[in-house]
Amino acid sequence: MDFTFENELAGKLALVTGGSKGTGKAIADRLLKAGATVIATARNKPEDVATGIHFIAADLSTLEGAQKVVTQVLDQFGRLDILVNNMGGSETPGGGFAVLSDQDWESSIHTNLLAPVRLDRGFLPGMIHRGEGVIIHIASIQAKLPLYDSTLPYAASKAALVNYSKNLSNEVSPKGVRVLTVSPGWIMTAASTRMMERIAQSSGGTVEQATHGVMEALGGIPFGRPARPQEVAELVGFLVSPRAAYLTGTEYVIDGGTIPTI
Template sequence: MEQVFNFNDELSGKIALVTGGTKGTGKAIAERLSNAGAIVIITARNVPKETNKKLHFISADLCKPSETQKVVSEVLGKFGRVDILVNNLGGSETQSGGFAVLSDQDWEQTIQTNLLAPVRLDRGFLPQMIKRRSGVIIHIASIQGKLPLHNSTLPYAAAKAGLINYSKGLSKEVSPKGVRVLTVSPGWIMTTSATRMTERIAESSNTTIEQATQSIMEALGGIPIGRPAHPEDVAELVGFLVSPRANYLTGTEFTIDGGTIPTI
């Protein structure tokens, strides 16, 4: 039987939660899902400077178990369910300098943010998905899960590698129960933070923004497509993966890096 999809309103009636949804890639994902008709809830520690009335905001520090439970209780209490969970929250705040400069606190904080926060949210929302035999979970990982930058973001790379492995294992358990689990691993994304970093490099090295961008791409081993990703590039992939058009996809990692990873 041929399926007919309405691409403009294909998520109508769906409830979606996007963590870290106030800026960068998370914001682009939240807006993409909202534009497809979903009711979208976003979380972040701080209230966004620019508010989108279509997005429901919950302030939470998901590195803390109590804050995670607050989000689960508030979302289920107000909306009754979550159909789409996008674990986008992530990042690295560790200093450069290799293993010797990293403390236990650096490791623990990074793992809390990039691995344990998604694990706790999954645990909170999966029971109602399984009960309804319906739901999609997306874990936003990174190509650093396979291509670690040891000098600057080793804990982040290790946490994302753990997230990729966990996501695969979880999919094996819950896909037979009606819940799809997928991983999206972006390369370098030109977010506002990445733009500021590029500007700092250009200023410190007395080069242009274009030259600084090229130097970063070279440090990554090159981006064959010739540019970093835009947040909307990743959002479009996520929009497809959570849609009915992708209903046979689960347990898979989708790399979106412009060809950066040098191996198959």
Template structure:
């Protein structure tokens, strides 16, 4: 049964397992970030979301406009969260982007590398550093880093800086967990494969139109470029959100320091 149909049938009871928890989701207005924010809200959490642009649909979440690639913007978010709520229990570092040109190493400038590292590695590091003292003081908290399978399966022609940044994030996340888990804070990494977001759908329509093929054929061509997806399709944002929802819940209380890959079988190694 498709996941969205499963949810609509009301067969899953979240039981307010995150009731009273304060959660921050970066990049929380679109795609997987929005799905994660909605999943945590459904489980009873008070959810704060950040992004450069306001959400397209109104919701009951606290929105903080910010560009987290800039240190001063991160400080603004931290100040607003702590001054409004007094603490943070769950931090989902979902923000990530790859806007560099294709063509391999030779076409990439210092600015391409720096902007990609700021968004995908330094932004989560800044937020972790700011919120961890309070989490350690309360001896509880969960930090999730949303990485990518490109951390282990890079596409050098088109996303070299992004892949390098996500590999760094995975390594940093593991190291951080070793330091702060004994102090009561769990740290985990979720590495999705290809996700069928609204932006991806628009992109596939463009490919189909320019190549005079169907959207289904365009999707298959992308999957072939990735080496194939054994599951036969990209992930839905809600499927990634469901994994995150479990990992931040009390049901996952013993899990820390681990990378969870959700890619439909794309990565060909164990």
């Protein structure tokens, strides 16, 4: 087969976690356009699921939620070829170490680290048996550039995810399964846009001023703006495609130059 953008994932079954909005939705849409059969998961089913995307409602921060997804996918489809562990986030309070409880830490670890670990564990045996598969872990530049005063548990759990992803690749790449990490910087999702609007309203400034202030807090974004969800999705689309067949065990940073070191 001559691969094109429209068919390079034809016959492949892909699962995207956190796939109901933002970057996850953009990734799911991108894989669908490339010909994959796409399953998306999130806690709640949105009203605007794209035609052709199968949806499973599950709370992946729990063991039961992860097991539900693994069971439903394998029962209905029999296998999984591509797993994009996109779900993640931080709901912990800002203020540094002193304000964080054990529950805050455990919540971040379950969401950002254990959720992908459990799904990997559920789907990897089938991939190894067939001698092929791709796993993408969506981490964050905060693994290397933590904002200790606002997202300390999130940054620590994403750093653990990057380390785990590399080690997993070392184990399963010889068995035919590629494992990669994508670490975005700030992404201007709809949620980020709403946050900029709230900051602008509370400060009496403009959305542009609020955006610039956040970029300054990150130490600056040389490219001059946050990423768009579709830009991250395009990178993931390439990495899971046959064109990236030799790539494994690597972290790809997409941050517009935010991280100031080599």
